[in-house]
Amino acid sequence: MPIAIPFHRSHHGPREAEAVREVIASGHTGGGGAVGARVERVLRELLGVRHALLTTSCTHAMEACLLALGVGPGDEVIVPGFLYVSLAAAVARQGARPVFVDVEPERLGLDPAATEAAIGPRTRAIFAVHYGGMACRIDALLASGARHRIPVIEDAAQAFHSAAANGRALGSLGRAGCMSFHETKNVSAGEGGALFTDDDALARAAETIRDKGTDRAAAVRGEIAHYTWVSPGSSFTLSEVLAAILEVQLGARDEILRERERVAAAYRTLLVPLAARHELELAPEPAPGERFNRHIVHVLIPRGLDRDAIGRGMRARGVQVTAHFQTLHDSPYMRQTWPGEPPHLPVTADTCTRLLRLPIYPSLGDADVERVVAALAA
Numbered sequence: 496m497p498i499a500i501p502f503h504r505s506h507h508g509p510r511e512a513e514a515v516r517e518v519i520a521s522g523h524t525g526g527g528g529a530v531g532a533r534v535e536r537v538l539r540e541l542l543g544v545r546h547a548l549l550t551t552s553c554t555h556a557m558e559a560c561l562l563a564l565g566v567g568p569g570d571e572v573i574v575p576g577f578l579y580v581s582l583a584a585a586v587a588r589q590g591a592r593p594v595f596v597d598v599e600p601e602r603l604g605l606d607p608a609a610t611e612a613a614i615g616p617r618t619r620a621i622f623a624v625h626y627g628g629m630a631c632r633i634d635a636l637l638a639s640g641a642r643h644r645i646p647v648i649e650d651a652a653q654a655f656h657s658a659a660a661n662g663r664a665l666g667s668l669g670r671a672g673c674m675s676f677h678e679t680k681n682v683s684a685g686e687g688g689a690l691f692t693d694d695d696a697l698a699r700a701a702e703t704i705r706d707k708g709t710d711r712a713a714a715v716r717g718e719i720a721h722y723t724w725v726s727p728g729s730s731f732t733l734s735e736v737l738a739a740i741l742e743v744q745l746g747a748r749d750e751i752l753r754e755r756e757r758v759a760a761a762y763r764t765l766l767v768p769l770a771a772r773h774e775l776e777l778a779p780e781p782a783p784g785e786r787f788n789r790h791i792v793h794v795l796i797p798r799g800l801d802r803d804a805i806g807r808g809m810r811a812r813g814v815q816v817t818a819h820f821q822t823l824h825d826s827p828y829m830r831q832t833w834p835g836e837p838p839h840l841p842v843t844a845d846t847c848t849r850l851l852r853l854p855i856y857p858s859l860g861d862a863d864v865e866r867v868v869a870a871l872a873a
């Protein structure tokens with residue numbers, strides 16, 4: 496049967512096309528222009544941070560951040576076992592070792608006790624991931640970081656517009672936060688990301704790294720007469736074309752998030768009774784004062800059932816669903832680069848084999864949701 500309900504549908508339309516046309520007509524399509532500056536201002540205000548730097552991806556924001564913090568060979572960075580490869584790759588690219596720590600089973604973020612136990616003399620940073628836009632146990636992790644004087648950085652790739660207790664924006668809580676605007680994210684530029692921080696020195700270092708290791712941005716602001724090469728760097732500035740798409744998406748954020756909330760509520764109505772009958776585990780709801788951005792709707796398939804066979808069965812009924820992360824701590828690249836016994840991460844291993852993601856996007860109707868859940872129950 497053809498796919499009737501795809502896993503993902505882009506939310507880009509005529510308004511984005513018009514914004515791109517305007518940028519092209521302006522003749523300024525590179526990075527570091529007026530549109531990018533406007534988008535950075537909106538992001539600063541939304542997250543309540545002193546600095547927002549648009550980058551070509553969240554992966555690049557994480558690389559810039561690690562480089563700005565001086566993370567290098569011989570260093571260790573604590574990361575959750577249940578993880579998208581970007582962060583592990585960004586750490587390894589600095590020559591540092593990603594130390595995989597198990598996640599807690601509810602929100603699938605770093606387990607604070609296991610994190611505390613993993614901190615050692617070489618630990619240079621703790622990278623906390625907010626899976627699916629659900630706030631991880633960030634306060635306990637921030638407390639660990641403060642006790643050991645180790646920066647906590649947030650991989651808030653999936654967390655645009657989510658908040659921890661007391662409405663604190665995810666991505667704004669650690670020494671720095673990194674976010675993604677990839678095609679699959681709630682608000683998207685196709686590709687793109689951002690780095691957030693209140694730390695002026697970190698922002699200045701990251702701005703230089705983003706611009707080939709030059710102090711060009713300071714020259715553009717008129718702070719210096721000529722720019723020159725002052726540090727290691729790369730080319731991580733977001734094009735004005737993509738910034739223009741993002742600006743439109745940010746303007747539509749309330750509508751996008753409202754529709755995702757509707758879809759998530761429709762799923763919940765149908766999944767709660769199904770879960771009670773079939774030992775299916777559902778994602779938690781936000782605690783009072785928190786906000787989850789409904790980036791992902793996932794279920795954990797009962798142990799003993801074949802998650803992939805269930806996924807294939809749903810696809811045969813026209814519904815496209817997908818698993819998520821593969822374990823990285825025992826991946827070929829880890830084994831080859833840091834040989835030795837991989838760590839024992841039971842919650843990560845269990846989650847990687849049982850988690851199934853269901854479609855969620857603003858144009859998904861309530862009847863579509865019924866069809867997805869019927870296919871899951873079949």
Ligand SMILES: Cc1ncc(COP(=O)(O)O)c(C=O)c1O
Binds near residue numbers: 581650677
């Ligand atoms: C948790 C997490 N971190 C990082 C990334 C990387 O984002 P980007 O594609 O913008 O580099 C993603 C992308 O899906 C992600 O889900």
